[in-house]
Structure formats: C-alpha cells, structure tokens
Amino acid sequence: MKLNPLQNDRAAGVLVAMAAGDALGAGYEFGAPLPDSADVTMKGGGPFGFAPAEWTDDTSMAIPIAEALLDSASDAGASSPAALTMVVRAWSSWAAEAKDVGAQTSSVITAARRLAAASGREVQAEDFTAAAADFHARTGRSAGNGSLMRTAPLALAYLDREPSELMTAAGVLSALTHADPDAQEACGLWCVAIRHAVLTGQLDVRAGLPLLSAERASVWLERIDVAERSRPRDFTRNGWVVEAFQGAWSAIHHAGRSAVGPAHLRAALEEAVRGGRDTDTVAAIAGGLLGAAYGYTAVPFEWRQRLHGWPGLRARDLMVLGMELGRAEGLLPLCWPRAERHDYSMWGRTDVLARHPHDDGVWLGGVGSLQRVAKLGIDAVVSLCRLGTRDVPGVAPEDHATFWVVDSAVEGDNAHAAFVLGEAAAAVERYRAEGKTVLLHCVRAESRTPTVAALYGARLSQISPLEALEDVRRVLPSARPNPLFMQVLAEAETITDTAAGGATRAGAQ
Ligand SMILES: [Mg+2]
Structure with missing residues (x-):
C-alpha cells in the first residue's frame, strides 16, 4: 500500500517499539511491581540472563511471522497454509536454541513435531493447529499470552485490507499455539488497533469491537473499561492473555494522562515494566501499538542504540521489516533503505x-x-x-x-x-x-x-x-x-x- 511519510514512519515503528518494550522488560521478568519512582533501564539479565538491550521470545517469534508475511505477500496471502508453515518451521528452529520458550508454546511445538514425525514428514502448520487444539481440549485452558505477544507484524500486512479479514487472520495465527477464543480475540482486537494507529495516528483499542459478536464485544468492552480504571500492577495474572492485554492497555492509557507523543511512548513502556511479573511481554504488546501510533522516530535512541536479538538482527533491521510489510510489495532494491549506496x-x-x-x-x-x-x-x-x-x-x-x-x-x-x-x-x-x-x-x-x-x-x-x-x-x-x-x-x-x-x-x- 502507498503510505504517506508519517504512515511509513509509523509502520517502521511497530516492530522497533515492540522489541524495545520486550528488551526493556527482559531484566525485570517475574519481578514484583516497582514503585513509580523506580528507574527502568535496558539492563538485561532477568531469569534468562539476557544481554542488555537484547529482545526475548516475544520479538523472536514475531520476526518469522514478519518474514513469512513478506514472502507470501504476492501470492496466497498472509494466513495461507504455506505462509503459516514457514512460520512454524522458523519457530521450531528458534525453539531449539532459545533461552526462554513459554510453557504452552513449548508444549505445542513438541507435540506438533511428534505429529509430523509420526507421519514421516517435516512439521507443517496443520500439526501446530492440531497440537494446540489438543492442548486446549485436554487442559480446558490455553489462554496464555504467547500469541498476543507476537501478533503485531500481522497488522502491517493488512493495512490495505478490511479489518474483518485481519481479525480472522489473527485468530488463525493465534490458533497455531493458542486456540482459546480469548487468545484469538485478543490478537484480533490488538491487530485492528495497530492497523488503525498506523493509518491514522490514533490510539483506539476499541476499534475492533464491532467485529465481534455483541456478546463478546460487551465482555471485551468491560475488560477495557477495567483496564482504564486500573494500573498495570493491578493485573497480577498477566501471563493470562486477558490480563496481559489489560496490563498493556492500562499502561498506555495511564501514561497518556500526563504525556503526549514520544514522551507517551516512553512513559507507557516504563509503566508496563513497573507493573511487574511478565514485564517483557506486557511491554512488547504495548510497544507494538505505541510504535504504530507514534512511529520509529518516537523510539528513544537510548533504547534502540544496542537493541538486538535472535536471529542476529538490530533495530534497523526491524525498521526495514516494518516498512516492507506496510508497503506489501516490498522495497525496491535500488532505493533507500535497501540500496547499497545513496546517490548524493x-x-x-x-x-x-x-x-x-x-x-x-x-x-x-x-x-x-x-x-x-x-x-x-x-x-x-x-x-x-x-x-x-x-x-x-x-x-x-x-x-x-x-x-x-x-x-x-x-x-x-x-x-x-x-x-x-x-x-x-x-x-x-x-x-x-x-x-x-x-x-x-x-x-x-x-x-x-x-x-x-x-x-x-x-x-x-x-x-x-x-x-x-x-x-x-x-x-x-x-x-x-x-x-x-x-x-x-x-x-x-x-x-x-x-x-x-x-x-x-x-x-x-
Ligand atoms: Mg519474553
């Protein structure tokens, strides 16, 4: 899609701000909430021993989605079986070397591999969907926050499509590991909000509600209202997709009372991290939406300077990925930012x-x-x-x-x-x-x-x-x-x- 310069900046900001939130929270993961006066820095460490400014599983699982979406942009579409198979194979490679695979995701990956091995072939998207559905059927609860944390790139591939198509695709992508309707709907609502923010610059987490049934829309409306009356630290079960969603929106809403523009982006991600527990994921979720609203230019240099992570990428790579996804047709190899030389x-x-x-x-x-x-x-x-x-x-x-x-x-x-x-x-x-x-x-x-x-x-x-x-x-x-x-x-x-x-x-x- 043809984006104006500000929309282009906002598309470029989605993955960078998401990764910045993720890396910012990494050093505080599973910690107790912090007081408002506590400094929040890219200190690294945490339970998985990340380097300062290194992103975690949230961004590492989002990158294969972004890459598969780019690859499939010209043909079968974002949620085609071929694109989804590309995604799950990249996840399998990542999981083999990752420090921090979430419990539900890890269980689904193992089961999916077993299904593929039993059929004597490489793992496919349908193995993941079947394993995730089985996990949900057996446990009755599969609404961890692991699909919401990685969903942001999908929104960029749907800037020129109908929000209802995006909502459906988000559910399909979630169900690769997280089949629970709460997880699917959370991904859909967040993606529609990101799409809306890139196109308009506006933060509106309610934008996708009309796409749900009246009954589900009222459930989510109440959840959003509660988030706006709360602080991130009030969501003590933020490993659950619903409270991760509420914590992220609560951080954005609360910080927006006293800050605007780039200052809002920064304050909201710090607020998300101070909320404690699953800090990197709540901040990664919030970051995807804040980056969509304020753009790459709003991400503090202090945060993007050393930002890095699997598979050996840095902030500039995420910026380029976001721009490419937003334009769908990809970037021309002879033009910035892909060109080897810029002609002056x-x-x-x-x-x-x-x-x-x-x-x-x-x-x-x-x-x-x-x-x-x-x-x-x-x-x-x-x-x-x-x-x-x-x-x-x-x-x-x-x-x-x-x-x-x-x-x-x-x-x-x-x-x-x-x-x-x-x-x-x-x-x-x-x-x-x-x-x-x-x-x-x-x-x-x-x-x-x-x-x-x-x-x-x-x-x-x-x-x-x-x-x-x-x-x-x-x-x-x-x-x-x-x-x-x-x-x-x-x-x-x-x-x-x-x-x-x-x-x-x-x-x-
Ligand atoms: Mg993480």
Whole structure:
C-alpha cells in the first residue's frame, strides 16, 4: 500500500517499539511491581540472563511471522497454509536454541513435531493447529499470552485490507499455539488497533469491537473499561492473555494522562515494566501499538542504540521489516533503505568539514566527510540523512546513530521534529561522555547539522540555542536552518543546572 511519510514512519515503528518494550522488560521478568519512582533501564539479565538491550521470545517469534508475511505477500496471502508453515518451521528452529520458550508454546511445538514425525514428514502448520487444539481440549485452558505477544507484524500486512479479514487472520495465527477464543480475540482486537494507529495516528483499542459478536464485544468492552480504571500492577495474572492485554492497555492509557507523543511512548513502556511479573511481554504488546501510533522516530535512541536479538538482527533491521510489510510489495532494491549506496552526486559540495565551535571532539560535516572518518580518528557518527547499506562509516554499529529527519519546513514531512533533533544532540552528548570523537553530518551541513550542532552547543556551553547557532555559523558559513528548525531552536529550553534540579531558561539569564 502507498503510505504517506508519517504512515511509513509509523509502520517502521511497530516492530522497533515492540522489541524495545520486550528488551526493556527482559531484566525485570517475574519481578514484583516497582514503585513509580523506580528507574527502568535496558539492563538485561532477568531469569534468562539476557544481554542488555537484547529482545526475548516475544520479538523472536514475531520476526518469522514478519518474514513469512513478506514472502507470501504476492501470492496466497498472509494466513495461507504455506505462509503459516514457514512460520512454524522458523519457530521450531528458534525453539531449539532459545533461552526462554513459554510453557504452552513449548508444549505445542513438541507435540506438533511428534505429529509430523509420526507421519514421516517435516512439521507443517496443520500439526501446530492440531497440537494446540489438543492442548486446549485436554487442559480446558490455553489462554496464555504467547500469541498476543507476537501478533503485531500481522497488522502491517493488512493495512490495505478490511479489518474483518485481519481479525480472522489473527485468530488463525493465534490458533497455531493458542486456540482459546480469548487468545484469538485478543490478537484480533490488538491487530485492528495497530492497523488503525498506523493509518491514522490514533490510539483506539476499541476499534475492533464491532467485529465481534455483541456478546463478546460487551465482555471485551468491560475488560477495557477495567483496564482504564486500573494500573498495570493491578493485573497480577498477566501471563493470562486477558490480563496481559489489560496490563498493556492500562499502561498506555495511564501514561497518556500526563504525556503526549514520544514522551507517551516512553512513559507507557516504563509503566508496563513497573507493573511487574511478565514485564517483557506486557511491554512488547504495548510497544507494538505505541510504535504504530507514534512511529520509529518516537523510539528513544537510548533504547534502540544496542537493541538486538535472535536471529542476529538490530533495530534497523526491524525498521526495514516494518516498512516492507506496510508497503506489501516490498522495497525496491535500488532505493533507500535497501540500496547499497545513496546517490548524493546531484547535491553539489558534500565534503564540507569543520570542528564544532564549542567542542574540539565533534566534527560537523557533509556526507562526503564520511570518507575521512578513519583518518580523523572519528569513532562515533551521528547521521541525519539517508545512507546506503554500504555507505555506513567504519565504526561499531552501536557507535553509528541515525535519525530520520527531512530538511523541510512542510508539515507532515517530519514526525516529532523537535524530539528527533533533540535526540540527535543527546546522541552526540552521549558519545562524547564515552570519550569518543564524533562526526555529526547530513548531506551538506547547511540545515540539519547546524541545528543539531546548535542544540548540542547550547547544552554544553549553557547558552541559548540561537546564540549557539551564531557560533556554529562562524565555522559553517553556509549554515541556514529551515524555518521549522529555526522555530525548534527558538523554542528549545536549555537546561543549565540539571544536577541541582534547578532548571533555568538560558535565554532568561
Ligand atoms: Mg519474553
């Protein structure tokens, strides 16, 4: 489907924010609820010993769904037996090496393999569906949260289809391991909400209710109402799909009372983790919907910098997967973000390079200056323009920060411009605190680079961003931030005394 730039950003955000929530919660899994004042960080650890910023089974099981959906987009459709068989085979491979397969999922995988072995063939989707149905029939309860936690990619494959088709497909995908109607309906409702959020930017968890029977819609409406009157910590049985759903929505709803935009995304995922117990799953569920509403650009750099996990992917890979799924037809190999090289040959001079007027350890430049990274001893790069997959500078992946920001003052071209520009300045600050020499660049260092350089200089020198821009202009005489970025600089506050907790506006000094 043809997406506008903001919808594209939101499609790209679904899997990244989901994985960020998952990795954020990993270090707190099965813990008691935390007080509101507790910091929540990408600390890793937890009962399964994850690395900091490593995602868990939630995202690892979602990735095969995303890949199978892409593969099948052009032919039989998202919930075709062939696509589902691709998914279950990838899950089987993952389960063989995973640290943390959920109990119900693990039991279904084992039983499905046994069914396939008895028939003398490789495992297929129908083996999983049969094993899951048997599990449900034997135990009478198969409503763990394991299908809801991985369902988000499906929504991206249905942006241009009817929500009712998405609801049905979500049930089929759930029933591969979780046949209980509660699990199937939870997946359908959450997927319809994600689809709605990508298309409109609106958070509406009730969007799918009219697709259920009147009786089931009223059951879910009551559950949603309860979630909105509660906090995530009130859902003490969040391993159950219903309470995981309620905990995730409760986190989003509660955090939305005091935060908007990217701040809402962050606050809601922290709130989900503070709710305790199945922290990674509740935050992963919430993350899929929050990423759909606010986009890739709203995910804090601090969270995506080291985000990684099975099967050896990083945040950028999830961003690309989300974009590809959203467009259905896939991405063109010669265009960003798939292209090996991004052609800036028509842009004139791109090799401009100067030292930051307030910090010798920061270089400001155009995209051509990437050639000089090794020679100048630069060990961290902050990119404000698109790069090809082979244009990436020779620094460690976590030392290359990339931001989506278009040099445009047109509304709708940039999501969260002030937030993204501030995040880029914070990335420079972060690398400098680690003692790294930094290159901050866009294409010609005329608008984006001077804007971020001014925000960074203002923080460093405790002057106003507009004063800092004047200093930047002395080293980059052609610096001309566009009117939107000038407005961002004018409105930016400079925190001058954060250590003492006394914030002042630099302009008022
Ligand atoms: Mg998990």
